[in-house]
Amino acid sequence: MTQKFPSGDGEYDQSIHDVSVVSSQNVTFNQTQIIQISVEEIKTRKFIVTSPYKGLKKFESEDKDRFFGRDQFLTGLVNELEQTNFVLLLGASGSGKSSVIRAGLIPWLVERQGSQLMNLVFTPDQDPFESLYASLLGNYKQSEAKIARVVKEDTLTQVVRSLKQQDSYWFILIDQFEELFTTTEPSKRDVFIKSLVQLVKTLDKVSDRSVKVVATMRADFLDRLSPYANLIKVTDQHRPIIAEMQLDELRLAIEQPAAHHGVVFEAGLVKQIIDDVQGQAGYLPLLQYTLNLLWETEVQSQSIEDRTLNISNYRQLGGVRGALQLHIDQIYGALSEPEKLAAQRIFLKLVSIGEDEESGTEWKPVRRRANRPEFSDSLEQTVLMELINQNLLVSNRATDSPESTIEIAHEALLISWTTLNTWIKENRQAITLRNRLNDDVEQWKKTKSPEDLWRGSKLERILELSRDLGFNRVLGGFSPVANQFINASKKLRDRQLRRTKIIAIVGFVLSGLATTAAIVATYQFQQAERGRMEQYAATAEALLANEQPVEALINSIAGVGLSKKWFVKFPNHPVPVSVQSSLLDTVRMNREENRLHHETGVTVVRVSKDGNYLATGDREGTIRLWDLHGHLIGQPLQHGQQSVEALAFSPDRQLLISGSEDGTLMRWNLEGKPIAIPFKDRHQGIVASIAFSSDGLQIASGGADTTVRLWDRQGNPINPFIVNEGYSINSVSFALNSNQILFCYGRRLGFWTLGNSLGEPLALESGMSPFSYNCVFSPDGSRIATSGSETVKLWNLEGKSIAILQGHQGYVSAVGFSSDNQKIVSGGADKTVRVWDLQGNQIGLPLRGHQRFITSVDFVSKDKQIVVSGSDDGSVRLWNLRDQSVGLVLSAGDKLVTAVAVSPNGKYFVTGSQEGMLHLWNANGSSIGTPFKGHQQEVTSVAFSPDNQTIVSGSLDQSVRLWHLNGSKIGQPLQHDAPVTSVAFSPDGKLIASGVFSRSEKDFKGRDGELWTGGNHTITLSNLQGKRIAPPFTGHYGSQASNNDKLMSVAFSLDGKYLVSGSGDGTVRLWNLQGNQIGVPFQHKDAVSAVAFSPDSKIIASASYDKKIRLWDLQGQLIKPPFGGHEEPVTAIAFSPDGKYLVSGSGDGTVRLWDLQGNQIGAPFQHKNTVTSIAFSPDGQAVISNGDQNKVTWSWVSSDKLLQIGCEQLRDHSMLLNPITEAAREARYTCDQYVWAD
Structure with missing residues (x-):
C-alpha cells in the first residue's frame, strides 16, 4: 500500500512502480491507493538510519524503492519499447538517463518477465565487443560467451542466435553510448555500430x-551520429529525450526517500531546495549528493533524532550549489x-x-576511465583508496586487481x-x-612500425613536455610504454640527423674545398626548404580531407610561396605536383571568407535587413555585433x-531583440x-525563436512553454496563444502582410491569424519530418520551408509539397531564404552548410569547415x-557562394x-550546337x-x-563551312560524302583538315582479316577555296566498338609537317601532308576518340574508349x-601552350589535369554529362570545357592565377x-610579396 505523506511544506503524492497493461500497445505506470497520514505518524514509522540518497553513485536495480519522480x-x-526493439535515450549530463533505466525500467522488466529475463548492461569503453563479452560472463561460460569478442x-x-533461449526475454543496456566516440578505438566503433544496426x-x-x-547518450553528442546514416535511420523515430523534472516530480524525488525511512523535512526546506536547483543544468547528481550529505551530517550530529532534516544544516553545507564544492574541499584540505x-595527479589522469582547442573548437573536460596499474606509486595508491572510500572515485571491482578500472564518480565533479x-x-x-600520445602509443604497441612514431614538431613538443618538471610532478609523467614510444621516436630522429651529417661530411672530405662545404650546406638547406614546401602541401590535403578548407588553403599558399623563392627553384627545379x-x-x-569567434558554442546568427550588421549569440548569454568585414562593433x-x-533585428535596424x-x-x-x-x-522556458513583422511594429516569440507570444515594439505583451498539444514551439515567422504568424511544433505547422483564434494545423501532403527543427516563410510569403531529419522540405500555402532538398546526413x-x-540555405548535424535552388537542386558543393x-x-x-553560419564549435563563418576558381560559365540558353x-x-x-548553329x-x-546559320x-x-x-x-550534314566573325559565310561549303566529325586549321592558316566517317553498304575485312562493320574513316585536306590538295588519306577502318562510328579526330603538328588522326578502329596514325602514312599505326585497346600534338611537335597524345591516355613519340x-x-x-584531350601539362575530358563527366609523367594534378572538375570538347586558354591559365549540355566552363588552373584567387x-x-x-605567417608573406605587392 502506498501512502500520501504530508510534510512541513504540505501534502505530496508518492509515486511507485506498479504497472498496469491497459492494452498490448499501451502501458501505464499507476499510483496505487493513497492513504493520508500525519507527520507524527511518519515519525512513528521504523527509523532506518542509513541514507536513502545515492550521492554521486549510480542508481541500480536494487535502488528501485528509493527512486521517485519518473513515472x-x-x-x-x-x-516506446512496445513499438520498437531499439531506443536511443538522450539527455543532458546529470539528467538521470542511466538511473531511469537501471532503477526504473529494469525493475519493471524483472517483475514482468521474471526468470525469463536476461539483463545485459555494459558501457562501450575501449572495446565494446569486450565489454559485451564481460556482461555475458555472469550467465554463460567463457567458451560460450567468447563469440561476443569477435x-x-x-x-x-x-x-x-547462439545464446538466447527461445522463450527468454533479453534486455540490453548500452550505457554511456557516447563512449563510442570518446574512448572506443575508431575501427572497433565503426564495426560495433554496424553490428548493432x-x-x-x-x-x-x-x-x-x-x-x-x-x-543512453548525452544529447550534446547527437551530432556524432552524422557519419552513421543507418544508425540514424533505425533510431530516427525512437530518440526520447529525458527532460528536467517537473516541480511535483522533483518534490517526490526529494521527500519520498526520507519518508520511507521515517524522516520528514523541516517546513520551507523542500521549497528552498527546489528554488536552488531551478535553472541549474544537470542538477540531479548534485541534489542526490547534497541530500545524502545532509542526511549523514544529521546522523553524525544526532540532529536527526527528531526525525526532521533541518534547514539550518542544509544552509551550513552550502546548499545544492555549494555542498559538493565545500565537502570536497574539506576532504582535500x-x-x-x-x-x-x-x-x-590522480584526478588529472x-x-x-x-575537443581539441587547436582546431578552433570548444574544449570541455570529460571523464577518462583508467587502468589501476597507472597508479603505481605507493602514495598514489593510498590516496586513491581514500578517494574511493569518500565516493569521489569509483572502481569497477571491489579488490585492487590490476584488471580493475578507476574513474571519477560523476561528471558533475568536473564542473x-x-x-x-x-x-x-x-x-x-x-x-x-598526453592523451593524443597515448592514442598513438596504443597503435604502435600493435604494429611496432616506425611509420607510427612521432616526428617533427609533435616529437619536439612531447620531448619538451617530458623535460618539464612541473608536468612530471603534477600529471605524473608518462607511462613506461609511452616512454618507450618517445625514446624510439627520438632514436629514429637521431639516426636521420646522423645520416644527414654523414652526407655533408663525405661531401666535404671528397672535395677538400671549403666551397664544397658551402655548396653542400646550401644544397641541404635547399632540400630542407623543398621538404618543407611538400610538407605544407601534404598538410593541406590532410586538412582538406578533415574538412578544414581555410587551414588547408593557408598551407597551400605557404607551399607555393616557398616554391617561388630563387634558392628553392635553383637551378631549374619544377614546382612539385x-x-x-x-x-x-x-x-x-x-x-569561407571570414571567421568570427565566441568563447563558447554559437547558438544563433542574424543579419540586419540592410545587410550591414551581423548579430551573434552564444551559450553563455553573450551577444556580439559585427560589421560584415568581421570587425566587432562596441x-x-x-x-x-x-x-x-x-x-531578431527590426526592419529599420534600430532594435535588436534577444531571447534566452x-x-x-x-530589447537592445x-x-x-x-x-x-x-x-x-x-x-516559462526556452525562447526558441523571435520574428519581427514586416512593418516592424510587432514581435512574435515562441518557446518551450508551448506558447506563441505577441509583443509591441516596446516589449509590452499583446496577446499570448497557447498550443495545447504539449510541444515546444521551435520556430516563428511572420507572413509578408504581418497579419499571420507561422510556427512549427512537433510534426505540425500552425498559423495564427492575428485578432483571431488559432487556425487548423496545415495539412501537409506528404508529412513533415518526425521532428521539425525549423520553419520559415519565404520573403514574398508564397512558400514555406521546414527542416527536420536529413531533409529540407518546401511547401506551398495549401500544404502541397513543392520540393524535397536531400543531401544532409x-x-x-x-x-532560411x-x-x-530564389535560394535556400540550410545547416545541420553533418557540420555542413548547403545552398539550394527552389527545385531542390544543390548549388555548388557543401560548405565545409565547421567542426x-x-x-x-x-x-x-x-x-x-x-x-553566414553559426556552430557549436564557437565560430561564425561567412561564406562566399561565388566560385572564384571558375572564371566564366557561359550559358547558351536552351541550346545543347x-x-x-x-x-x-x-x-x-565559338560554340557549336545540336541544332546546327x-x-x-x-x-x-x-x-x-x-x-x-547554315548547317x-x-x-x-x-x-x-x-x-x-x-x-x-564541321557537321553531321556532311559539310565543312568557313565563317567570318560576323557570322557571314565564306564561299561554298566543302561537301563530303559522309558526316564530318573533326576539323582543324594548319598552323599557317592555309589548309583545313577534316575527318570523315564514310559509311559503306556492306561489311568488309580489315588487313588482319577481321570483319569490320560500317565503312572507312578518311581525312580530307583542302585549301580555303575548297580545293582538295591531296587524295583522301585512307587506312582507318570502321569501328570495332558499338556507337563509335562518329569517332574520327585530326590534328596538325605546330611545325606544319604532320597530321595525326585517331579513329574508331582503335589506332592512331601519323601522316605527312601528301597523305602518306608514316610508320605503323599506334594501337589502343579500343576506339580512339581524340588526338593532339604537343607544342614542340615531338609528342602525340591520344585518348581512347579504353579509359586511358597515351603519349607517343613520332616513331609510335x-x-x-x-x-x-x-x-x-x-x-x-589537349596540351597546355607550354607543353608541360595535359587536360582530358571523359564520359564520366570529369575534366582532369595531368603532368607529362602521368601524375594527376588536383581533384577532377565535375560536369553533369560527357565532356565533348576541351582546350587550354592561349595563356595557359585556364581550361575551357563543356559537359553540362548548354554551358561552357572556364576553370583556372595555373598556379599564379590560383595563388591570386x-x-x-x-x-x-x-x-x-x-x-x-x-604556415599562416608564410602564407601572409606570400600574398604580400607575390600578389598584393603591386
Whole structure:
C-alpha cells in the first residue's frame, strides 16, 4: 500500500512502480491507493538510519524503492519499447538517463518477465565487443560467451542466435553510448555500430520482440551520429529525450526517500531546495549528493533524532550549489601536502579534453576511465583508496586487481569542484598532448612500425613536455610504454640527423674545398626548404580531407610561396605536383571568407535587413555585433548567464531583440550605445525563436512553454496563444502582410491569424519530418520551408509539397531564404552548410569547415552571394557562394553545346550546337551578334584560324563551312560524302583538315582479316577555296566498338609537317601532308576518340574508349605508361601552350589535369554529362570545357592565377590578417610579396 505523506511544506503524492497493461500497445505506470497520514505518524514509522540518497553513485536495480519522480517518463519509455526493439535515450549530463533505466525500467522488466529475463548492461569503453563479452560472463561460460569478442559486423546477431533461449526475454543496456566516440578505438566503433544496426534490422525483419536494446547518450553528442546514416535511420523515430523534472516530480524525488525511512523535512526546506536547483543544468547528481550529505551530517550530529532534516544544516553545507564544492574541499584540505599532490595527479589522469582547442573548437573536460596499474606509486595508491572510500572515485571491482578500472564518480565533479576545474584549465594543453600520445602509443604497441612514431614538431613538443618538471610532478609523467614510444621516436630522429651529417661530411672530405662545404650546406638547406614546401602541401590535403578548407588553403599558399623563392627553384627545379595539386584543390573547395569567434558554442546568427550588421549569440548569454568585414562593433552585450537562443533585428535596424534559455526577452536599442531593456513578461522556458513583422511594429516569440507570444515594439505583451498539444514551439515567422504568424511544433505547422483564434494545423501532403527543427516563410510569403531529419522540405500555402532538398546526413537544424526568394540555405548535424535552388537542386558543393553541428544560418540580404553560419564549435563563418576558381560559365540558353573552341588571342569563344548553329562570344561570356546559320544537322567540331579572323565548322550534314566573325559565310561549303566529325586549321592558316566517317553498304575485312562493320574513316585536306590538295588519306577502318562510328579526330603538328588522326578502329596514325602514312599505326585497346600534338611537335597524345591516355613519340613508341583515372571513355584531350601539362575530358563527366609523367594534378572538375570538347586558354591559365549540355566552363588552373584567387579569398580573413601559425605567417608573406605587392 502506498501512502500520501504530508510534510512541513504540505501534502505530496508518492509515486511507485506498479504497472498496469491497459492494452498490448499501451502501458501505464499507476499510483496505487493513497492513504493520508500525519507527520507524527511518519515519525512513528521504523527509523532506518542509513541514507536513502545515492550521492554521486549510480542508481541500480536494487535502488528501485528509493527512486521517485519518473513515472510519467517511464510510461512513455515502456510504450516506446512496445513499438520498437531499439531506443536511443538522450539527455543532458546529470539528467538521470542511466538511473531511469537501471532503477526504473529494469525493475519493471524483472517483475514482468521474471526468470525469463536476461539483463545485459555494459558501457562501450575501449572495446565494446569486450565489454559485451564481460556482461555475458555472469550467465554463460567463457567458451560460450567468447563469440561476443569477435570484431565483426554480425557479432551481435550471432550472440543472440547462439545464446538466447527461445522463450527468454533479453534486455540490453548500452550505457554511456557516447563512449563510442570518446574512448572506443575508431575501427572497433565503426564495426560495433554496424553490428548493432544489423541486429536491429534482423529483429525487425523476423518481427522478434523478445530482444530490446536501449542506449543512453548525452544529447550534446547527437551530432556524432552524422557519419552513421543507418544508425540514424533505425533510431530516427525512437530518440526520447529525458527532460528536467517537473516541480511535483522533483518534490517526490526529494521527500519520498526520507519518508520511507521515517524522516520528514523541516517546513520551507523542500521549497528552498527546489528554488536552488531551478535553472541549474544537470542538477540531479548534485541534489542526490547534497541530500545524502545532509542526511549523514544529521546522523553524525544526532540532529536527526527528531526525525526532521533541518534547514539550518542544509544552509551550513552550502546548499545544492555549494555542498559538493565545500565537502570536497574539506576532504582535500585534510590531506598532507604530498597527498594533495598525489590527489592532483590522480584526478588529472582521469580527465580527457573532449575537443581539441587547436582546431578552433570548444574544449570541455570529460571523464577518462583508467587502468589501476597507472597508479603505481605507493602514495598514489593510498590516496586513491581514500578517494574511493569518500565516493569521489569509483572502481569497477571491489579488490585492487590490476584488471580493475578507476574513474571519477560523476561528471558533475568536473564542473562543480573549482579546484579541479582550475587544474584542468592550467594543464589542458598538456592533457591533450598526453592523451593524443597515448592514442598513438596504443597503435604502435600493435604494429611496432616506425611509420607510427612521432616526428617533427609533435616529437619536439612531447620531448619538451617530458623535460618539464612541473608536468612530471603534477600529471605524473608518462607511462613506461609511452616512454618507450618517445625514446624510439627520438632514436629514429637521431639516426636521420646522423645520416644527414654523414652526407655533408663525405661531401666535404671528397672535395677538400671549403666551397664544397658551402655548396653542400646550401644544397641541404635547399632540400630542407623543398621538404618543407611538400610538407605544407601534404598538410593541406590532410586538412582538406578533415574538412578544414581555410587551414588547408593557408598551407597551400605557404607551399607555393616557398616554391617561388630563387634558392628553392635553383637551378631549374619544377614546382612539385603535390604543391600544385593542393593549391588547385583548396582554392576550389574553399568558400569561407571570414571567421568570427565566441568563447563558447554559437547558438544563433542574424543579419540586419540592410545587410550591414551581423548579430551573434552564444551559450553563455553573450551577444556580439559585427560589421560584415568581421570587425566587432562596441563591447559584447550580456543577456544573463544562460544561452541566447534567438535574435531578431527590426526592419529599420534600430532594435535588436534577444531571447534566452531562461525565458526572458531583451530589447537592445542600437541607436548609440546599446541598452538592455527587458520585456514586461517572459516565457516559462526556452525562447526558441523571435520574428519581427514586416512593418516592424510587432514581435512574435515562441518557446518551450508551448506558447506563441505577441509583443509591441516596446516589449509590452499583446496577446499570448497557447498550443495545447504539449510541444515546444521551435520556430516563428511572420507572413509578408504581418497579419499571420507561422510556427512549427512537433510534426505540425500552425498559423495564427492575428485578432483571431488559432487556425487548423496545415495539412501537409506528404508529412513533415518526425521532428521539425525549423520553419520559415519565404520573403514574398508564397512558400514555406521546414527542416527536420536529413531533409529540407518546401511547401506551398495549401500544404502541397513543392520540393524535397536531400543531401544532409543527420538532422537539419537551420533553414532560411535569400531575400530574392530564389535560394535556400540550410545547416545541420553533418557540420555542413548547403545552398539550394527552389527545385531542390544543390548549388555548388557543401560548405565545409565547421567542426561541430550547425546551429543557425542566414543570408546577407543585400548580397545573395554571402551566407553566414553559426556552430557549436564557437565560430561564425561567412561564406562566399561565388566560385572564384571558375572564371566564366557561359550559358547558351536552351541550346545543347556540342563543340567549343577559343581564339588564339583569347578574345573569343565559338560554340557549336545540336541544332546546327554556331554562336560567337566575347571573353566575358556575352553573345556577339546573331547565331551562325547554315548547317542542317549537329555541329561536331569548330576551330579558329591562327589569325583569329576565320572559323571553320564541321557537321553531321556532311559539310565543312568557313565563317567570318560576323557570322557571314565564306564561299561554298566543302561537301563530303559522309558526316564530318573533326576539323582543324594548319598552323599557317592555309589548309583545313577534316575527318570523315564514310559509311559503306556492306561489311568488309580489315588487313588482319577481321570483319569490320560500317565503312572507312578518311581525312580530307583542302585549301580555303575548297580545293582538295591531296587524295583522301585512307587506312582507318570502321569501328570495332558499338556507337563509335562518329569517332574520327585530326590534328596538325605546330611545325606544319604532320597530321595525326585517331579513329574508331582503335589506332592512331601519323601522316605527312601528301597523305602518306608514316610508320605503323599506334594501337589502343579500343576506339580512339581524340588526338593532339604537343607544342614542340615531338609528342602525340591520344585518348581512347579504353579509359586511358597515351603519349607517343613520332616513331609510335610509348613515352610513359598509359594514364589511368577516368571511369568512362576519354573523349577529349589537349596540351597546355607550354607543353608541360595535359587536360582530358571523359564520359564520366570529369575534366582532369595531368603532368607529362602521368601524375594527376588536383581533384577532377565535375560536369553533369560527357565532356565533348576541351582546350587550354592561349595563356595557359585556364581550361575551357563543356559537359553540362548548354554551358561552357572556364576553370583556372595555373598556379599564379590560383595563388591570386587564394589570397583574395582570404584577404579579409582573420587567420591571414592576424597570423599565428608558421604556415599562416608564410602564407601572409606570400600574398604580400607575390600578389598584393603591386
